[in-house]
Amino acid sequence: MELKNDLTYINDILLRFGIYVYDRDMVNRLMLMKMEIQELHRNGLITKEEYLNSILIINGRMAEEQ
Template identity: 40%
Template sequence: MKSMYDIRQLLKKFGTYIYTGNKIGDLELMEMEIEELQNYGFIQKEDYISAKLLLRKEMAIIRDQQAREGESK
C-alpha cells in the first residue's frame, strides 16, 4: 500500500466506507477497521503493517497542520 487511496480501496472491498467529516476521526475508524480485518485474517500481515504506518503518518501530518493553525490564530 502506497497511499490513503489504497487503504480506502481495501476497505471498500469489504464493504466499509468511512466519512464522518472529521479527518482524524476518519483515520481512527480506518485504523480500527484495518485491525479487525487483520484479527479475522482477511488481510495479509504486510498489508496490515503498511496500512497502519500510512494511517499513523497521515494522522501526524494532520495534527501538525492543526497545531500550526492553532498557533497562528
C-alpha cells in the first residue's frame, strides 16, 4: 500500500471502519480525525505505522491551518 501525504490517506483508514468525519471548520475536523485515529490505535485496530503517519499528517495540517 502506497502511503499518501494527505487527508485522503486518513479518510481511507477511517472509512475501513465506517467512520465519517465532517465539520465545516477544518481545525475541528482535524481534531475529530485525530481522536478517532487515536481510538482505533488504542484498540489495536490499526498498525503503529498507520497511526504515526496519520498523526504526522494531521499535526502538519493543523500547523498550516493556524
